[in-house]
Amino acid sequence: MKNKKIAIIGGGNLGQAIAKGIVNSKIVAPSNITLTRRRLHLLEHIKKEGFNVTADNKEAAADAHILFIAVKPFQLQQIVEEIAPIIASGTIIISLATGIASTSIENYFQKSMPIFRAMPNTAIAIGESMTCVSAYNANEEQKKIVLTLFEQVGKALIIPEELMSSATVLAACGIAYALRFIRAATQGGIEIGFGSELALQIAAQTVKGAADLLIKSSTHPEEEIDKVTTPRGVTISGLNEMEHQGFSSALIKGLLTSYNKIENGKA
Numbered sequence: 001m002k003n004k005k006i007a008i009i010g011g012g013n014l015g016q017a018i019a020k021g022i023v024n025s026k027i028v029a030p031s032n033i034t035l036t037r038r039r040l041h042l043l044e045h046i047k048k049e050g051f052n053v054t055a056d057n058k059e060a061a062a063d064a065h066i067l068f069i070a071v072k073p074f075q076l077q078q079i080v081e082e083i084a085p086i087i088a089s090g091t092i093i094i095s096l097a098t099g100i101a102s103t104s105i106e107n108y109f110q111k112s113m114p115i116f117r118a119m120p121n122t123a124i125a126i127g128e129s130m131t132c133v134s135a136y137n138a139n140e141e142q143k144k145i146v147l148t149l150f151e152q153v154g155k156a157l158i159i160p161e162e163l164m165s166s167a168t169v170l171a172a173c174g175i176a177y178a179l180r181f182i183r184a185a186t187q188g189g190i191e192i193g194f195g196s197e198l199a200l201q202i203a204a205q206t207v208k209g210a211a212d213l214l215i216k217s218s219t220h221p222e223e224e225i226d227k228v229t230t231p232r233g234v235t236i237s238g239l240n241e242m243e244h245q246g247f248s249s250a251l252i253k254g255l256l257t258s259y260n261k262i263e264n265g266k267a
């Protein structure tokens with residue numbers, strides 16, 4: 001893996017997070033990673049960290065073993081058509097574009113390529129992503145390379161491609177939903193007496209502890225909730241009021257709204 005050359009077409013939010021995550025986990029040196037962007041000056045800070053940067057997608061793609069495409073979904077076709085004539089047929093393609101099927105990507109390339117779709121979340125920058133991956137036209141060795149890559153920067157799973165929209169919502173959008181929970185809890189914490197910094201610190205560590213309880217003990221959330229809810233106590237009163245106000249329902253409806261937007265081709 002160490003000698004593999006990686007190109008990231010589209011050095012925006014996710015492209016940069018992936019580059020940093022890969023380097024932090026010491027899988028590949030920054031000198032083996034090239035990021036592209038049209039407004040190259042916006043990658044100046046990345047260049048200072050030892051990455052290669054260029055505005056020339058073909059130059060970046062030409063000698064890449066693994067090529068990430070991290071542009072917005074509507075930009076993907078143009079990028080693929082641009083690099084298709086120079087790309088080696090064994091190059092591993094990893095598309096991060098939401099909602100674009102592997103068969104469409106293959107059509108844009110006009111040749112058979114190993115195509116992966118990956119849905120990390122932004123915690124990839126600190127090695128804590130939940131990344132779901134689908135594989136198309138790929139052999140077992142290529143699948144292992146891609147899974148190993150994402151396992152260095154969090155947890156990773158290969159899933160059937162028909163579940164990629166669901167994975168996008170639960171994991172990639174999901175980090176934003178969880179952050180909004182923390183933000184709301186912080187605002188509540190301020191109302192009941194904490195300064196904003198302390199409220200945020202307490203809310204964030206509480207959510208981390210809750211997640212770790214489930215991950216490390218393999219328990220169900222309700223089992224852990226039962227341990228907190230004293231009969232006639234304060235927790236159950238608060239929880240029930242949240243449910244009367246539609247807490248779980250709001251979350252589920254939000255997930256479905258995001259999902260339907262992808263499925264209706266509006267990503």
Ligand SMILES: NC(=O)C1=CN([C@@H]2O[C@H](COP(=O)(O)OP(=O)(O)OC[C@H]3O[C@@H](n4cnc5c(N)ncnc54)[C@H](O)[C@@H]3O)[C@@H](O)[C@H]2O)C=CC1
Pocket residue numbers: 009010011012013014015036037038039057070071072073075079096097098119120121122172
């Ligand atoms: N932000 C997130 O948490 C996640 C985003 N995604 C997906 O990843 C993709 C990228 O999302 P973001 O990083 O948030 O977008 P972004 O807009 O921050 O990054 C896209 C980058 O591509 C560059 N770009 C556009 N056209 C280009 C071209 N012709 N040549 C070179 N660079 C070009 C843009 O300048 C921009 O820097 C999207 O398809 C999104 O659906 C997937 C999972 C999570």
Ligand SMILES: O=C(O)[C@@H]1CCC=N1
Pocket residue numbers: 098168172173267
């Ligand atoms: O909001 C979006 O459309 C992208 C997809 C998943 C996370 N960000």
